[in-house]
Amino acid sequence: MNKAGRASLVMIMALLIGILAACSQTKENAAGSQTPDSNTPSAQASESAETQSPTKKEKVTLEFFSNTSGGTLEAYQRIVDKFNQENPDIFVELTPQSKDYEALMNAKMATNDLPDLWNTHGWSVHKYSEYLRPLNDQPWASKLVNEIKPIVTDSAGNVYVLPFDVDISGMLYNVKILQELNITVPETWEQFLAACEVIKNAGYTPIAIGGKDTGDVAGFLGRVAPSFLTQDASVEYKDELKDGSFDWSHFDEVSKFILQLRDKGYYNVDYLTADKQAVYKGFAENKVAFAFQANNSIFQVLQLNPDAQISMMRIPVNNGSPFLISGERDAIGIWKDTEHEEEALKFLTYMSQPENVSQIAEAYSIPAALTDVQVNLGDLEEVFSKFSDVPVTNNFDREYLPNGMWNTLKVVGPGLLSGELNVENASRAMKTDYDRLRASAQ
Amino acid sequence: MKVFRRKWTSGSHLYVMYLPALILFAVFVFYPLFEGVQISLTNWNGYSQHYQYVGFDNFKMLFTDHKVITAFQNTLVYGVGSTVIQNIWGLAYALLLNQVFFGRKWVRSAVYLPVLISGLVMGFIWYFIMQYDGGALNDIMLLFGMERVDWLADGSRGVKIILFATSMQFVGQAMIIYLAGLQTIPKTYYEAAEIDGTGAWRKFFNITLPLLMPAIIISVIYKLIGGLQLFDLIVALTGGGPGSSTHSFSTLINSLYFQSQNAGYATALGIVLFLFILCVTVVTHKLISRNEVEH
Structure with a gap:
């Protein structure tokens, strides 16, 4: 073998050994190489402790x-x-x-x-x-x-x-707007719709949705769906949802309600494209009355406006007691x-x-x-x-749907709002993923 | 042994030099591709240790899924549209900036600069320009007494905005390729044409364009692949929405795989995208290279 040949073989061997050595690094070695940022207090403290310790x-x-x-x-x-x-x-x-x-x-x-x-x-x-x-x-x-x-x-x-x-939440409402318009916190959807009409006529935005963040729309669906399907005393499908026998045409009611709110003009104009920050801003500037969001939004709103008056209410239900979601x-x-x-x-x-x-x-x-x-x-x-004594239910998707359907809500919700899915297609999309993910889980 | 030594010394040992690249290619391209084909035939959810083979069901579903059809149309618009816009615009920039004038270097840098910005950041910048409440464009419109518009609420308009944004971001790349191409064309051709009294348009179509063909091939294929794979800008600007109206194949695959936990279906779509890009690239290369001129 000539010099060039030997050199090329050596290079190949070195490369392969290098790759193997890099791949076979133990977790301890890898972890050991990750030193904390020397600027953090923890890093400074640990460094000083190490230097003082006789047996490192x-x-x-x-x-x-x-x-x-x-x-x-x-x-x-x-x-x-x-x-x-x-x-x-x-x-x-x-x-x-x-x-x-x-x-x-x-x-x-x-x-x-x-x-x-x-x-x-x-x-x-x-x-x-x-x-x-x-x-x-x-x-x-x-x-x-x-x-x-x-x-x-x-x-x-x-x-x-x-x-x-314990993640207890319901819906958020603007205390100031409801007080100004003499509206009591709604407990049924009928009262809610009436409140939205008054709020809209007064020039405020009844409901804020950050539709660019599909999770926000999924949260909306996840709050409305149990109200119609599991918490309503007249139509309760808890068992059917859990054992897989649920007739998904019942989900039409949920979709119809969401579209009804849209068609009545109760959402913010940019409900399809606004981000969550826009919702916080709407509350902070006292322009928005309701949002289907969890309590951490209160923290975000108060950061924008410490004087904002925002509180939590129970989710309305047509028949029975308004409820909160826990998880x-x-x-x-x-x-x-x-x-x-x-x-x-x-x-x-x-x-x-x-x-x-x-x-x-x-x-x-x-x-x-x-x-x-x-x-x-x-x-x-x-x-x-x-x-403290009101009915509480686990998150709809976690309790009644197979793992992975939060993402289906993230697709179906925006699909409905944008007009891409009609009521029947939304129910069909829910059923398809429900069956697929149930089968996959089993 | 002598035969081996003769062969080895005659230069064939250089083939061994391919080995590292071949190993890396096999590990990082062939193996994942093979795995991908396997996954596309299953109902795997993306993380479970259990799954079932479903044959070609995933591939059959692709042809009736409205989200896939929309994403396919959008991918064509992003791919072909941005290729056409960037190449025409990039060539125009290159022709202009190939002239000698004061500040030429600054203009070249300014045109190329957006290429260095990440697609995600560019997407957010465009979102802040186009958003309904507080968006720069709407604020300007309000100044002129016009009504605000929710620019991204309409899917087809969203596709056009994405197309414009990506074209403007990467036009600098096409410009650089064409500038390099223009500088390889000998000046003597233009001098000869001038002696013959040839006009500017004639010089462009008969000298510049044919001799620029290698650069055009590179730029078109490069832009086509980039456009067909467009991902991060869409994620930041519209997230594929409203609904799924602005999804490209890439963002839809991501959404199906990681959000809907439908890894088998998403991988089937990925394989179709791979084959589609392969066909488009080969056909485009063949079509354009016919017009290539040697000099």
Whole structure:
């Protein structure tokens, strides 16, 4: 072999060895290479601890994936920084992935390569339990409030997450506009329609929708649908929805109602293209009366206008009692195959301290999921205590639809509003995905 | 052994140099493509460890799904439309900026600069221009006493706005390709044409255009592939909406795979997109290269 031939063989071998070496890096090595930002307090604290320690212990990095954003993410970051400061041997790396979080987690589940800890965004039992370590043995597990216990417990009695709060919400309304127009908070859809008419005639926007964010429209459908299908005393399809025998032509009523609101001109002019920020702005500038959104929007509106008067109301129903929606919101689980279980449990125990739980719950303006935690809910304190005995149902898609149908709502809702789907096609699209995802889950 | 040594030394060892590229190509292109074909024949939801083979059901469904048909039409508009606009506009810019005048470098930079901005950022910039409440365009219209318009509420108008936005962003790339092409044309041809008294249009059609054909081929194919794969600008500007009226194949595939958890169907659509781009590129190349001129 001549010189050129030997050189080329050496180059190929070096390249292959390089690729193999890079691929075979262990997780510890990879984690070890991820050093914390030296500007953060946690990093500075850990650096100083390392320099002072005579026997330098290898630092463990815990990957923590979060779907949160805004005030909730800030609260998580504050707690994580404090934990990192107090635990120089552990570095919790909080990675926010708000936009494509579910897609990312799906890909990670498909390859069984999950982070040590992650937010389960309402799906700890139905989607993630297969990948999570049961946490019944943890000291805080006995302190779950009754409103969250059945939601985060599977049929075998296992709890897979540390829940921070109970996602109780209904609809949002502008107190100032309703008071100005002498409108009592509606409890039936008939009253709601009458209120919208008065509000529209007074020059305000009755209902604000941020249709560019398809999640906003899905949330709208997810609030109206249970009112017509599961909470109405005269027509209740709970069992049929759960056992798969539901006749999806009944969903026509939901679609018709949504289109009725559109045709009467109750939505903001740009309901198809506005983003959520436009909805917050509408409330902050006292132009909007109602929105089918959760309570964290109150926080966003108050940031724009601290004097805005915005509160939560129950979702109207034609026959029966208006209701609220409850569910799992902020919760963290531990990957069952994590190599750092001890450290992950230590972090979770730290997170379960009352002052940490209350920080997370307050960021979303909802009650805590642990019994010994006090949450400052501001003006909503009175609202929650007023509604302490009202009917509460889990989120429609989580309780009655197979996993994945939140995204169907994100397609069907905008499809209806834009005129792309008529009432029958909307029901057909719901049925198609319901059957497909049910079959896939089984 | 002697035979082997003779062959090795005669230069065939250079073939070994292909090996790393071949390995990388196999790992990152062939293997995913093979996996993709497999997934397209299943009802996989994108993350579960369990799925069933459904034969060609996913491919059959593609032809009756109105979302796919709309996305196909839009993809053609984005692909062909942006290719035509960018190439005509880019060539015009190149012809202008190939002349010597004060500030030429600044103008070249200004035209090319948007290429450096990410598609997502460009999408948001256009959203802030076109949005109903507080959008720059509507604010200008209000100044002139006109009514505000919800520009993105109409799907067909949304497609045109996306087409315009992507064309304006990447026209600088076509300009650079044509500038490079123009500078390879010998000046002697133009000098000879001038001696013969040839007009500007004649020079353009008989000298510039034929000799620019290699640059045209590169630019057209490059723009066509980019346009057919348009993704991030749509995500930021309209999210594929209202409804699914502005989706391209790429954004629809993303939505089906990651949002609707219908990985089998989305992958079937991806394979169709791959074959479609392959056919369009090959046909376009053949058609244009017929007019290529050697100099």
